Amino acid sequence: MKPRIIPGKELNGFIKGLMERAELYAPKERDTSPFPANPASDENPPALDAAEHSAGTPPVNGNREVSQFFRDTTEFRHITDPAQVNLDHLNTKLPLKELFLPRREVMFTFDTDTPERVEPVEAVAAERIVLGARPCDAAALEMFDRVFLDEATPDPYYRARREKTTIIGLACNEPGPACFCTAVGGSPHGSAALDLLLVDSGDRYLARPMTAKGEALVAHLPEATAPDIEKAAGLEQEARAAMKFTSDTAALQEKLKAGFDHKAWDEIALPCVNCGVCTYVCPTCHCFDVTDEESHGRGARIRTWDSCQFSLFTRHASGHNPRPTGRDRLRNRMMHKFRYFPAVHGTVLCVGCGRCIVECPSGIDLRETLTTLQEELE
């Protein structure tokens, strides 16, 4: 497939073309104005649609200086005007996963008085285009595919959304201080799970199609020249070189097998408060809970995000909890990402986006944790 060029830095025409084809989702500033001067409006009804219900933030968390790298107010949202698209960001506050695994999914509704009245919710999804996915966020979808598109038990809701979505990536030329995709098998110009990758090359975008769906979006554009492709390769090398952290994840997987009860976990877990931040901002964490909600005779079985850091996560009906302490739960998260998932699927469950590092209220750095484990475990 031939790489193309979007001349100039003006993407408006391109974006308009995308909007004519399908629903467009892209990083967008938060809608509501800052607290408290916030006039009452109907713009934000309490809708439960997942994509419309995600969140952005003003830069007020503990990591003041870092927030410049993470444009806190952006999130993937439905675009109704090309001017809403904001590609001037590194990573959105919340990852792309919400568009595929919403925080709340109704699977069926029921009538509590007449149990036979169960109405399944059909898995239907609109044709969508995502613009501006970072290669790390997109790579996480390949990991989701292994779980939710498993041949024996594919998830119909996930599959419908995945099949109906065309993903246009945006390569990273300037990784942030928490980025480490190269240490976990990714690349700042990586193409995993993408249909098309855009590379900002100064005065133009290089558009590199990976699939027929991606190619169809750029077929009308001029072909890229050899210098265009060379320049992009140089940008990728520079971006890769900017990320210094490395970790031998294969060796770590072996060490973790023997290191379940190592005392290193105590020290690693001390600052952890077992909130769900790292799991909810993680593009690869995908654990969910299933509960029933009912009111006035009508009920719904819903699937919501869950977090292995919560004490409820593995608590049995008997009250017994195989992971009773915070240390056990933090260890489980690391084990899932760097031991169990690789053992089953052949790849670590981490794409190195760095959100957990930036957002951790205790300032825990996953890279530091990996280094400690490499050093202390045998």
Next chain:
Amino acid sequence: MPRPTAVEQQLRARARELLEKREVAGVLGFRAGTLPGTCVPFLATEPGDADRLVLNRDCAANLAAWLPRLRHRGRIAVVARGPDSRSIVNLVKENQVERDRLHIIGVADPDDTQPVRNPVVFDEFLGERAPDSPPDDYADIREFEALPPAERWQALLDELSRCIRCYACRQVCPNCYCPTCFVDASRPAWVGRTPDPSDNVLFHMVRAIHMAGRCVECGACAKACPIGIPLMIINRKVSLIVRDRFGSVPGTDPDAPLPLTAFDSEDREEFIR
């Protein structure tokens, strides 16, 4: 690594001494984080750990929240700024930590936005006292209260709608030590698992009520929130009510009973006299 400040030098020297003499099992403080502007709660357990201790205005956590979890470790020294010490006062009153199992190293809070920067209780004090802040006029709350009710409600709804229910606010709070939080109860389930506006509002409002007479306004919850919800507008409103109705500023008087658990025969409310 920036050069240690005078108080950091004193802190490191004292921590080393306490650990060398085995007077404590650990010194709870902060170490530098890997990203600019971050500090990590840290328990120094060997004399050699002492030089990792830091103290600056980026140290966002309230260290008192770690004390109930560290009870099994034995006697602990804790670095306490104004807010940490106020929370310790509360935790002692609520029988969550034993005062005589703590060695409190008092320091002035480097964060000059804190209403109470100097520690309320301590066994030793390092560095210089911070100048006393002027009495809190709660200007932010008064301003918010002046908005029409519909606008206030909409503003709160807009903010709380964004909550992803990661419970970071709860987990970093020294007041939140319940073995089972009401949101985690399943029989009955008081709050739905969906992060929708009604359940989010329910969570935050019930939490706010549980903070009454106990919140020391350290701001750890607001700093921990990944979404940036301005939780202090809620907590400070509750604190203002407690100050007005009970004349109580939580955690500032080790000898005063907790306002909501005390009985006063002179109470102005007839029903309780």
